Amino acid sequence: MMNKPTINKPTIRKPLQGVRITDFTVHAAGPFCTHMLALLGxxxxxxxxxxxxxxxxxxxxxxxxxxxxxxxxxxxxxxxIQINMKHARGAELARRVIAISDIMCESFRPGVMERLGIGYEALKAIKHDIVMVSISACGQTGPERNYRGYAPLFGATGGLGTLTGFADGPPVEMRHAMDHGTGLAAAAATLAAYLRKKRTGKGQHVDISAREVATSFIGDALLQYAATGQSSGRQGNDIPGMAPHNVYPCLGTDMWISIAVAQDSEWAGLARAMGREQWISDPQYATSASRWEHRRVLDEEIAQWTRTRTREALTALLQKHGVAAFPSYHAKDIVEDPHMLSRGAIKELRSPKGETRLAVGVPWRFSRTPGSIDTWTPELGEHNRYVFGELLGMKESEILELIEDQAIY
Amino acid sequence: MPAALNDTPLDGVVVIEHCRSVAGSYAGRMLALMGARVIKIEAPGTGDPLRRMPPFLDGEQRSALFDYINVNKASITLDLSTKPGRALLDELLKKADVFMDDTRPLDRRALGIDPEQVADQQPSLLYASVLPFGAVGNHCNYFAYELNTLHSGGEGYLMPNGLALDLFPERPPVKIYGQFAQFVGGTSAVCAIISGLLVQDQVGGQLLDISVQDANVALSCFNIQRLGEGVLENRHGRSFQYGGVLECVDGYVGLLTLEQKQWEGLVKLMGDPEWTQEEWLKDPLNRGRRGAEINKHIRAWAKSQRVEDLVLRGQAQGVPLAKYVGPDEIMAAEQTKARDMFVEVDIPGVGKVPMLTAPFQLMTPETLTAYPAQPGASNAAVFCEMLGHSKAELDRWRADKVV
Incomplete structure (x- = not known):
């Protein structure tokens, strides 16, 4: 199903139908943000x-x-589309594309957009209500704004990686989930800014710092530190107040199940599922505090029990007893899960050449205005003619001349 | 949606939050920071169980997590299983733009808050269902906390990598700190809710089915993409071929050289040692293939380095290096102060403490108000002032344990 950009279907309104974005972002965080918005139409x-x-x-x-x-x-x-931003005519062309857009997203280092003549102040002159979104490692302001970084590094400077890991081990690098987490926060902020523009007619510059997004995931630890001067540090799979709470081995190679117990009723459910009803009346496990105290003993006992059973059988049994349990899913588990497939959370895409690929679908189900994933990764410059010709109204000769001049490059 | 009176994106938007999960509460936090009036419904009596979730702040037993994710909200109590309680909810929803709920689908029907039942009464309301596995599908009634949702999305299986994994290859996967997957689910819910608000005037209300698992699978999409390339990722295979976490004399740094220039900068930073002069190291593809050998050298070298000094010299050479910092250093950092990341909030029994605002610089309120110590602290403001009931009625509902 090719989604021809010129054809709108008025009967199925997508939330962002008719909204146009010029997207200069590369790598993972920025593209994930605009990917979310593209799924929304x-x-x-x-x-x-x-x-x-x-x-x-x-x-x-x-x-x-x-x-x-x-x-x-x-x-x-x-x-x-292809634009050579280092070419004066390229930058001019970029301004023209932005002028017909509602949102502009970029992930250059702070200051680069200004040098190219497409900083926020310059853009306001072209389009007064533009929503400009900048995604960078440390933000557009402050002494460290020029700091260079990738996800694992802002996981470090943002503190999330520092608090992740075994209690007796080193910190852990954050991977794509951190980039994409930044992109997701950016998407939420962009949507808010666009809604504000729709309600008030005012544009704005949205400044997303990947490091601050990383920090937002440890907001509770920061509050604890601010109030008490204490920080719990790395805690492995522990969450204070919850026990048992761990990942346990199951039948098979590298197969695991996550089990999490908070309430007494869940504890009773676990004891029943394991055939250990005596635990329910055992005073050393009577409260969440006492279970927490004995959590390592419990971990051993539970691991003994899970080791000889499949993830699926354990999950079904524990859920039946009201216990939060779920397999540790790898990619294949996800794409084969009937639940995920029934939700459209995994979709098969077909390339123009006929290749097929499983992709992650739209992560939300809207009952009236569903989003969708329709088209494959575009070839570099695949839509030059549509954007420059149809949208900007440039003549073919003009486009060819810019290609010749390497402004379209 | 009413007209916006101030500069916040969601000024005038009323959100009723009937959520006990971290995901739902975190979504409410973000909406509140964007200017919405968020009214949280708790069970009469002891209120939200998350109130009793350690670690606690000083003074009274206030949960750090609960306070962080419920700032700038009003608190009301309501027993939805009673007739008057359910009727009051209807009155509230008439005044609301968004209803956020994380009750299991099986239990929704009993409470009369099934999306279809609500839509009959409130056709222009956005019903945001925030559940671990969504509102439909085989797993929609499954129980799950953070650890389970993190593992349902694929990222849980793939942690840790690098040094932590090399040190403890036999241990089970380790989770990301705190409530990562839940916050992701909450942020995803915010995207859906604002999208719904964008078209609410044209299409009216609708059901927004938000699944924390779906959001986390989306975040882990690179994993699905690699599967399409024929690679089933695991913790060992996914580690960076070289670089990552390095142990120094006085702490840890992260190192990642993705570009040739950065690698050359690293070689210089290490003082051009002999092993870096070998011909095969000049080719980035070879470096990728023989990363373990490189790591052995880099890790040995890092052990004699001091973190602060290394990061400074590294950045000067264009080498992406960063220090693993804790809460103390984040709060003290010049960058943190320059960007006003924290705003003081007066927490009852604790006092004034700086709290992180939102992870974006947007038009957000400049003040933060702590969540009330008592469940139902905003009952009078909501039931009397907003809905127009009398004090006597409220007293009666109190006596009947409806509120």
Missing amino acids: AECIKVESTKRMDVFRKPHPVYGRMEAASFAQVAANKLS
């Missing part, structure tokens, strides 16, 4: 150039990928 125009291609179009050896990705989730549902 925005027309997202991704700007790259032969000189500045997004990472998925290249090998990525540090991640162990030795060639370009054949499909990139976060680029799906987007249009692709």
